[in-house]
Amino acid sequence: MRIQAMPNKLPPLPALQAFEAAARHENFAAAAQELNLSQSAVSHRVRGLEHHLGYPLFERLPRGLRLTEAAKAYLPSVRRAFEDIMSATSGVFGHRGDKMIHLRAPVSYTALWLAPLVTQFTEDFPGIRINLSSSIWVDRLAVGGTDIELRLGRGQWPGYDALPLFHDALVPVCSFDTARSLGTHVSAETLAARSLIHVMGPEDQWSKFFAQSGIERASSQSDIGVDSSVAAAELALGSDRIALMQDRLAARVQTRGQLIALPHLRVLPIEAMYMLTPISPEPRKSSALLFETWLREKVTTEQSVFEQSIAPA
Secondary structure, rough: OOOOOOOOOOOOOHHHHHHHHHHHOHEEEEHHHEEEEOOHHHHHHHHHHHHHHHOOEEEEOOEEEEEOOHHHHHHHHHHHHHHHHEEEEEEHHHHOOOOOEEEEEHHHHHHHHHHHHHHHHHHHHOOOOEEEEEEEEEOOOOOOOOEEEEEEEEOOOOEEEEEEEEEEOOOEEHHHHHHHHHOOOOOOHHHHOEEEEOOOOOOHHHHHHHOOOOOOOOOOOOOOOOOEEHHHHHHHOOOOEEEEEEEEHEEEEEEEEEEOHHHHOEEEEEEEEEEEEEEOOOOOHHHHHHHHHHHHHHHHHHHHHHHHHHOOO
């Protein structure tokens, strides 16, 4: 049922706060306790917002609330707006409370990409401490224990809200000596005849790489499997084998002069990097919100620079 809308103007902030809290708790009483209001005050504010928008936001049930389809579509924007305000307030006027961020990411991204960014963040915001942990196959770990988690995948993990962060291509990398032995006209067929390094995980990326070129390559006895891209880089550096790495990781080892990438053979996998936050009725830490905003800005700048570097002359 549609409700008659009020004049078209910005909804009142207290009403939006009441809606966001009630949506998180799916209960007016719990939202009232969080906001230090009476239950009737929260209900009144939500009702006023519904009249302002012209649509119902909740189905009132005997034991709690259920969001309408309109509310489900509206809630992420409202939540992100509050988070951006909290992040901006902490960044400009100083941080208070919640000075610890528990952050987890895949081990290779932690070592080759994230660690320098974390160092820069702590220099920009010296009052905030970060506990950074890494994992190899995060899908096998229990949900919980982190404020923010970065994961490679397809964006669906029970217990988390997932925000796309970036989508790295996969690029073959090898030592400089191996690159010279490959010659100037390197193709997927060329690599299929060489010894490879497989980063073990749910799926074999080399199989996907060759499939995009219509090549069926059987596993070779000279291939080696490792559990991380860090190990793959070290193995490629000390042998004539070829590894397949995400762009950001390949760029880091190439910048260090350790390996050389073969960018003309870059392929785009289905999996992307997501920023995950645990779904919880409790408000988010302002320090975690600040780090999320800061990291998204860094990734946007980094992506622009990277795209310029690989653009054809």
